Amino acid sequence: MRIFRRFIHIKKIPSLYWGNNERTKGFGTKELLAKLNLIYYPHSGLVHWLPLGLQMRNKIETIIRKHMDEIGFEEIELSSLTDTALWKVSGRLDTNKELFSVDSKFLLSPTSEEEITALVKKTTSSYKQFPLLFYQIGNKYRNEKRPRGGLLRGKEFLMKDGYSFDLSEEAAMNTYHSVFGAYEKIFDDLRLPYVKAEADSGDIGGTLSHEWHYLDVTGEDTIFECNHCHSTSNIEKTLSYAKPINQFHPVDVKYFRTTDHSTLVCAYYPRGRVLDTNFIKNEVDIDLDSDISEEELLEDFSDQETLPSKKFLRIMDSRLSSRSELPEFPILFLSRASFTTLTDIPIVQAIDGEICTSCNKGELKASKSIEVGHTFYLGDKYSRPFECSVIMPETGRQDLIMGCYGIGVSRIIGAIGEVNRDEKGLRWPAIIAPWHVTTIEAVDGDYNELYEQLNENDIDYKLDHSDNNLGKKCAQSNLLGIPLVLIVGRDFPIVKIEPRGKRFTDDLDWKKLYESKHEEFQWTVNCDREGNDVSHSVHKDGAIAVIKSLLKDM
Amino acid sequence: MRIFRRFIHIKKIPSLYWGNNERTKGFGTKELLAKLNLIYYPHSGLVHWLPLGLQMRNKIETIIRKHMDEIGFEEIELSSLTDTALWKVSGRLDTNKELFSVDSKFLLSPTSEEEITALVKKTTSSYKQFPLLFYQIGNKYRNEKRPRGGLLRGKEFLMKDGYSFDLSEEAAMNTYHSVFGAYEKIFDDLRLPYVKAEADSGDIGGTLSHEWHYLDVTGEDTIFECNHCHSTSNIEKTLSYAKPINQFHPVDVKYFRTTDHSTLVCAYYPRGRVLDTNFIKNEVDIDLDSDISEEELLEDFSDQETLPSKKFLRIMDSRLSSRSELPEFPILFLSRASFTTLTDIPIVQAIDGEICTSCNKGELKASKSIEVGHTFYLGDKYSRPFECSVIMPETGRQDLIMGCYGIGVSRIIGAIGEVNRDEKGLRWPAIIAPWHVTTIEAVDGDYNELYEQLNENDIDYKLDHSDNNLGKKCAQSNLLGIPLVLIVGRDFPIVKIEPRGKRFTDDLDWKKLYESKHEEFQWTVNCDREGNDVSHSVHKDGAIAVIKSLLKDM
Incomplete structure (x- = not known):
């Protein structure tokens, strides 16, 4: 308890903070x-x-x-x-x-x-x-x-x-x-x-x-970039035409009704493609009612008593041609007068390689x-x-x-959270991480001088004082996405620093520091097969400089 | 413009900040x-x-x-x-x-x-x-x-x-x-x-x-304090008894029904007093139904068919006595068995001078x-x-x-804003005021040393650089409720400090400082007839100390 009283940064770690990492495997980021x-x-x-x-x-x-x-x-x-x-x-x-x-x-x-x-x-x-x-x-x-x-x-x-x-x-x-x-x-x-x-x-x-x-x-968004005019846009805004090589697509259909319940809208589009109802709404300028299942909908429009008052609108995606074979129409005894067809409307989401409608030339990526x-x-x-x-x-x-x-x-x-996570859990940029460094004492001892230096250098750290073993403590810190783990103990005054935060640059600050300081700091780096630094062992007097340098790129 | 560039606190005073004080006379705080x-x-x-x-x-x-x-x-x-x-x-x-x-x-x-x-x-x-x-x-x-x-x-x-x-x-x-x-x-x-x-x-x-x-x-709230037991409570919670001198009040009545519709509640209380239904609910422990008008209510309870199943509860406010003359009962043909009367229940809001129910002794203020x-x-x-x-x-x-x-x-x-305002405008406590000191240059000059000292001492000031004259600038600062005005110029290096912020203590910090420092600071104080300090004239080298001392009590 002596240590706790001395350090302002170790105020209180309520149980609410920690999930149980054994129970979080396989979970999505949400x-x-x-x-x-x-x-x-x-x-x-x-x-x-x-x-x-x-x-x-x-x-x-x-x-x-x-x-x-x-x-x-x-x-x-x-x-x-x-x-x-x-x-x-x-x-x-x-x-x-x-x-x-x-x-x-x-x-x-x-x-x-x-x-x-x-x-x-x-x-x-x-x-x-x-x-x-x-x-x-x-x-x-x-x-x-x-x-x-x-x-x-x-x-x-x-x-x-x-x-x-x-x-x-x-x-x-x-x-x-x-x-x-x-x-x-x-x-x-x-x-x-x-x-x-x-x-x-x-x-x-x-x-x-x-x-x-x-x-x-x-x-959830898909961005398309045209390789000709380089226009870049969200999929929700990307209208596209078919590739020049026209194919005879099998055709799918989805049914909707208009919000006034008067009209059955039948949207025909190539099988396997994603129909975008916003395209229908925007391109055809109608409001669709999405509060009913297709089954109920067709049952409603098949009612022979109300059928005479109903209208039917067929919309054909621009990828379909007159030779496309449409699915059988699900409702019998239709009056031709109640029936309208619109063709060549782009109503499905673009896919890689289709033609940009902005320039009519380039392909979309x-x-x-x-x-x-x-x-x-x-x-x-x-x-x-x-x-x-x-x-x-x-x-x-x-x-x-x-x-x-x-x-x-x-x-x-x-x-x-989503972009940066990996199999070990979350990884936060240092500037928004809950804290910068999780400190773990592998062996009991007096590390107050080091903690004081962390405080003095405004490095936001938390000492994990739980009953967990070393491995579990590291795993918890990694799961929560804390940029660095600092392990003190066994080889003290040599300490170990394990980076967790993700780096997006090859021009890593620590490599420059290493050049000039590795002897002075008794600094050795353990790298994986790809050459990424997995852990740094360094004398306590160099630890602050190494931590600051590592955090710069996280 | 030289001055503006040098001082970080004088960033920008958008026109939006300032009202026009000539047009704010007579306005409420809102x-x-x-x-x-x-x-x-x-x-x-x-x-x-x-x-x-x-x-x-x-x-x-x-x-x-x-x-x-x-x-x-x-x-x-x-x-x-x-x-x-x-x-x-x-x-x-x-x-x-x-x-x-x-x-x-x-x-x-x-x-x-x-x-x-x-x-x-x-x-x-x-x-x-x-x-x-x-x-x-x-x-x-x-x-x-x-x-x-x-x-x-x-x-x-x-x-x-x-x-x-x-x-x-x-x-x-x-x-x-x-x-x-x-x-x-x-x-x-x-x-x-x-x-x-x-x-x-x-x-x-x-x-x-x-x-x-x-x-x-x-x-909007009313608080009562007992002059004997000093219990203090909101009017909504203050139960009270009549003053010892009993009066024969004319009696008013209001009718309610319980939420189960079984019982007509008749609340009798002195005319002119405010009946509080929460008192009835809490003191008698019943839930009242407030979704019905009194007229409909009495009609409902007058129905001769359902009358035998109804109950009647009469509640007499503690200010009424057996000699109080009650209004005529509005429903005929009552069975005595369906009838209950509770007396001496405080059901109206307290007024000045009534008796505290906590101690039964003191008067409520x-x-x-x-x-x-x-x-x-x-x-x-x-x-x-x-x-x-x-x-x-x-x-x-x-x-x-x-x-x-x-x-x-x-x-x-x-x-x-409401409690502290006076005829000159608003008055904010220093800790929440938009800024601490409005600085006004009565004569052009180089006051940078003083501004630097304000910066160094974290005194939040703004230089009023508008085209207004001195009087108008002071009035604007007072209207907005800035605790102090600092006027530099005419007698420089003597500066003038005018307190605006309200003080709620007699043990003013500046008076202690004045004792020891008035000679060193060339400090003179101009007081009004009640002895309140209206302005302080002080050498620029003592200005920061005086400002800090004044702000302590604002």
Whole structure:
């Protein structure tokens, strides 16, 4: 107990922190985060942040605040309830199908363009007050029907959303680029490689909109890059045409009904391909009702009594031709007048090698990914309907030029958990890890001097004082994803440092230090067959320098 | 511009920060907070936090975190959406009439006893994991029909809510007392005098429940203190007896029925007094049905067919005597057997000068107040219905003993704004003020040495670099509630310091410093007729010491 009292960093490790690693084998990342009590899922799509998870979240927030403050953005916090009336002004009340309504007057904010534009309009009176640059970090809401991956897609999620108001397009572009730079710093701080995918910027044109992704085979998003025009886009936005070599695909069909229940929609597409109902909705401009099973649906439309009032819409994917053989139509006694057919509509998700619809020339290359950020140049999309304008001394009244900038804060934790994990468990970047170093005493002894040095150097460590044996302690630290394990004891004053955190660079800092210091530090490195450092043995007087050097690349 | 570049604290003062003081005269505190762009009200009962307001809020949160962490509470963050099913388990779905429902499955959390109890039940497996002490700081929701005072009573408001789970009543009491101590430190840090009112602790008995109030004539709450036993309680919980001089009051009556519809409850009380149905519920231990108008009720109980199965309960307030003349009974043909009368039950709210029921001796003194915190010993009120229990090695399975502890974070800002304001505007305690010192240069000059010293001493100052004149600059700083104005120029190196922040002690720190240093600092004090220091003139080399000393008591 002597040691505990002396060190401020070893305050208390509640039992809640530790899962039992024997019981976590084979779990997905979502389950692992819960088993390790970083977070808790009270309900599908919802999250409770437990102490360690919240600390990690706070660390990411600190990074974001730092880089947003640096470029002159000011933090605010808008109410999470937003007035439904504002969403009528922007027109998004009708187009956003995932809004949570509260007491009929309010929505739970999924994003705040409407609120912030109304706020800026009301609180400003002169062009001299601009530019105005705001951000907030808070919960956002989406009535997500299929929550996924715990932190990856939820009904409630933590976002950093930023909004800029400039006096000219040029100034707004400069703001956009400064946010772009801040995002690069934020993602650089997190160490993991990321992809900036250009995104369709709607009304505005140009390329001033980017999605920020982590590439990962488990990712829900698929990014396509065209090998001709190099446009890169999310699968949800990638329309594609068939490869030039046309094939006679076997044809599958899926049935839907429109939300008014009047029409049976029959979507025909090549067997084995993934039908995207959003493509049907967007390309054909109809709303589909997804609350009924196909069996019930066909039974409903087969009812001979109501059949005369029903309509039937057949949609043929662009990959099908007139020679494609369609499945038998499941309903008998149809009137021809109730029957419409649309052809050459791309309604399935693109696959590797199909043709880019942007240039009609190149082939699309697919990668799986997780979107974690979006920067968007908005122009006057919101300032115009909200009449958020200023009077310029020379040119008179003009709309403010806006941008908006999102980062999925909770999603970043879920994504990094997923991207970085391996068979041993999680691996956190040092800057957001619950702590930097797990210290294990293999043999009882007085290691206070070393602990003092860790404290003095702001290296966040925890001593594992449990009854577990050495192997179990290492496994627990690795499972939780702590960047380093420091083992003291057996060969003291030689100590052992085992890196766990993942490195994404070949230019490792420790190798440079090793060149100049390995003799002085009595430093030996144990490498695996691929040449990766598995453990470092070093004299206690060099341990701090080696730990700092290792953490730099994690 | 030279000066701006050198000082990190003078980053940017956006126009949004400043209201126009000529246009704020006569405004209430609620309006003043908005005029000064600390906050913005998008809708009745909702608040947007603007940069300066959010910074003040963050400062209060920092104080709360410090003192909660010190007593071993760990910060978490529960989802703001809570499962309706949990509120059925506790029985509060029916009794809480101000819940916001979302998508039928969820509620916007007004408080988190249900969630935290369900969470602790699910994530713990051994008594060794206890005690567990959690708190969170986040938005809470109440479907408030009459929002009031901006930050004082809203549909969305920021709360610190803490929850403790202990293995025994004794341990839970110790936890309660440690929270009590932390609350004292939190409120002491804010400098304003506060009142701890004992509150009825329901099932538990004893006095282990306290409300924390700021006394203020504009307050919505009323607190009574007994001049004999000094018990202090909220009007909603203050039972009282009549003054010794008995009067023959005219008598009023109100009718209710019990929730099982079997019994008509007739409550008789002195005309002009406020009947409190909670007193009836608690003192007579019956549940009243409030979903029916008195007219319908009497019609129902007058039905001659069902009359034989009905019962009638007459409750006479303790202020009535056998000589009080009761209103005519509204229902005819009553059977005596169906008829019960209870006398001497206190069922109306107390008024100044009535007799305390705790000691039966003292008189009650009423004060208006604003409740800003509540500490509550819960016992097994939630752990029992949620079966949140542990198996103790000796004594077997037992329910955990809980406590809950709230602080209205946003309400504290509204309350301090209200309690501390005067005709010049707001007055913030130094620890939460937007900044400590407004610096004004009456004459151009090089004051960099002084600014450097302010920086080095972590005194948060802003240089007012606007085009306003000296008087206007002082008025703006006073209006916003900055504790001190520092005027440099005219008599430099003598500078002038004008205190604005309110002091609540006679033992002022600056007076002690003055004794020993007034000659060295060339320090003179200008006082008003009541002896209050209106301004300090001091040599620049003593200015930092004087500023620090003044801030200590603000």
